[in-house]
Amino acid sequence: xxxxxxxxxxxxxxxxxxxxxxxxxxxxxxxxxxxxxxxxxxxxxxxxxxxxxxxxxxxxxxxxxxxxxxxxxxxxxxxxxxxxxxxxxxxxxxxxxxxxxxxxxxxxxxxxxxxxxxxxxxxxxxxxxxxxxxxxxxxxxxxxxxxxxxxxxxxxxxxxxxxxxxxxxxxxxxxxxxx
Ligand SMILES: Cc1cc2nc3c(=O)[nH]c(=O)nc-3n(C[C@H](O)[C@H](O)[C@H](O)COP(=O)(O)O)c2cc1C
Numbered sequence: 001x002x003x004x005x006x007x008x009x010x011x012x013x014x015x016x017x018x019x020x021x022x023x024x025x026x027x028x029x030x031x032x033x034x035x036x037x038x039x040x041x042x043x044x045x046x047x048x049x050x051x052x053x054x055x056x057x058x059x060x061x062x063x064x065x066x067x068x069x070x071x072x073x074x075x076x077x078x079x080x081x082x083x084x085x086x087x088x089x090x091x092x093x094x095x096x097x098x099x100x101x102x103x104x105x106x107x108x109x110x111x112x113x114x115x116x117x118x119x120x121x122x123x124x125x126x127x128x129x130x131x132x133x134x135x136x137x138x139x140x141x142x143x144x145x146x147x148x149x150x151x152x153x154x155x156x157x158x159x160x161x162x163x164x165x166x167x168x169x170x171x172x173x174x175x176x177x178x179x
Contacts, residue, residue: 069143
């Protein structure tokens with residue numbers, strides 16, 4: 001493999017109090033993209049794009065994601081008993097954008113099915129996790145939601161990735177890891 005001759009110096013550094021620089025540094029950690037969904041007490045479907053999803057525990061099966069304290073969806077997620085994590089596929093950039101904006105009609109015209117607790121499940125995802133809300137922890141300007149996985153499924157679709165503010169898809173550079 002050729003040595004990487006690009007900038008050998010840090011592109012930026014700063015105190016943790018510089019939110020823009022901190023966001024840029026954190027953006028170097030590539031993630032997938034999810035749309036997390038739930039249902040409001042009045043039956044209205046609720047959802048938003050979230051890249052903060054991660055696995056926590058295998059036994060019991062636990063996952064987490066974090067939700068902004070400013071989100072109008074906060075009450076529905078924190079007071080509801082269930083949510084679903086829809087891991088977006090590389091052909092679902094439109095869903096990433098649709099659910100990443102504060103618009104009231106995010107589900108208009110979308111094909112959904114119903115999961116545990118009545119939450120909407122999006123069609124065409126790379127993977128899906130139906131969860132019972134296990135705990136909510138305060139995390140600064142976000143709430144950390146811990147979910148117990150009740151049901152899950154995955155497909156052969158290529159997952160959408162998010163890194164440094166750009167969407168993309170995985171490009172393997174090594175053979176698959178064992179296990
Ligand atoms: C790629 C991407 C990842 C995001 N990740 C999160 C996240 O993990 N948590 C969060 O609260 N908002 C996240 N957002 C922002 C929300 O999707 C956005 O603020 C959306 O408007 C929230 O919906 P709401 O206004 O209906 O609450 C992300 C947006 C994008 C585009």
